Amino acid sequence: MDSEGFLNGRPTLVQADDLWLTVPAHSGRVNPARNGTHTHPGAHPGGNTGERAGGLAILRGISLRVAEAEAVGIVGPSGSGKTSLLMLLAGLERPTSGTVTIAGTRLADLDEDALARFRRRTTGIVFQSFQLIPTMTALENVLVPLELAGHRDGARDARAALAAVGLDHRLDHLPGELSGGEQQRVALARAFVTRPRLLLADEPTGNLDSQTGSAIMDLLFGLQRRHGTTMLLITHDPALAARCDRRLAVRDGRLAEGGPHPVSSPLPGSLPGPLHGGAARQAAP
Numbered sequence: 001m002d003s004e005g006f007l008n009g010r011p012t013l014v015q016a017d018d019l020w021l022t023v024p025a026h027s028g029r030v031n032p033a034r035n036g037t038h039t040h041p042g043a044h045p046g047g048n049t050g051e052r053a054g055g056l057a058i059l060r061g062i063s064l065r066v067a068e069a070e071a072v073g074i075v076g077p078s079g080s081g082k083t084s085l086l087m088l089l090a091g092l093e094r095p096t097s098g099t100v101t102i103a104g105t106r107l108a109d110l111d112e113d114a115l116a117r118f119r120r121r122t123t124g125i126v127f128q129s130f131q132l133i134p135t136m137t138a139l140e141n142v143l144v145p146l147e148l149a150g151h152r153d154g155a156r157d158a159r160a161a162l163a164a165v166g167l168d169h170r171l172d173h174l175p176g177e178l179s180g181g182e183q184q185r186v187a188l189a190r191a192f193v194t195r196p197r198l199l200l201a202d203e204p205t206g207n208l209d210s211q212t213g214s215a216i217m218d219l220l221f222g223l224q225r226r227h228g229t230t231m232l233l234i235t236h237d238p239a240l241a242a243r244c245d246r247r248l249a250v251r252d253g254r255l256a257e258g259g260p261h262p263v264s265s266p267l268p269g270s271l272p273g274p275l276h277g278g279a280a281r282q283a284a285p
């Protein structure tokens, strides 16, 4: 076993150990990763997280492991903590306690600059709201992560990434000149252009009609399989969750118990999928 460990014969890429995220009650904290929206306890009508001494526990002891190249669907009610979990795995938020280890690197050991560099090298993120830079063309948006990663001449890679999502004819268009589906294609090209080992996707089809969303998901799964990217995908759509190798259900800040635990994952909250020992697909409750 190497330093990253193995999960069902594959190297573990993502490991979270006993993650807690507690915020002061009525903190009114603004989290830029959530599109600059003002998030605070109670902002979510469906939120059902619990009070903990001195604050509100948003995540309550989540542990999970995800293998290299595995696609894991994260399901659960609104306000259960799915996005918060993704933010911790991305290193965009720090847990109150517990550790996140990505590709053998403990995020807690990195200062902010090192964490940003590590994230740029390792992780791609796709948001429901696309999060493109409105004043930059499609090509320029895709160039951003390449330039941040120090590629001097990334134009060829950026063009190829846009071609891979069928947008080679819209390179010079601004996001405002593109449809929602096209904007999400640009976001996919931007997320994959640096060939990240980990792709985090938060409801990537949430703002799209079902036909456009389905085309986006075909692209996303195609890119993920082609590049062997490890993916965690938050979705409310059971059909999308079923396309993943495995599902994790988050409820009330915890991974939900229930369902037979697959051979691949001894941790609670995992629902089996076909990747692992041919276990039957099982939709999350």
Ligand SMILES: Nc1ncnc2c1ncn2[C@@H]1O[C@H](COP(=O)(O)OP(=O)(O)OP(=O)(O)O)[C@@H](O)[C@H]1O
Pocket (backbone or CB within 6 Å): 023, 027, 028, 029, 030, 031, 039, 040, 041, 042, 043, 044, 046, 047, 048, 049, 058, 076, 077, 078, 079, 080, 081, 082, 083, 084, 085
């Ligand atoms: N920075 C923060 N400060 C205070 N409360 C927060 C913060 N971030 C999230 N919350 C609260 O934590 C709970 C979980 O939010 P989160 O966005 O992770 O849920 P979710 O499962 O992704 O929901 P949805 O499916 O609606 O997107 C919510 O009650 C939310 O209001």
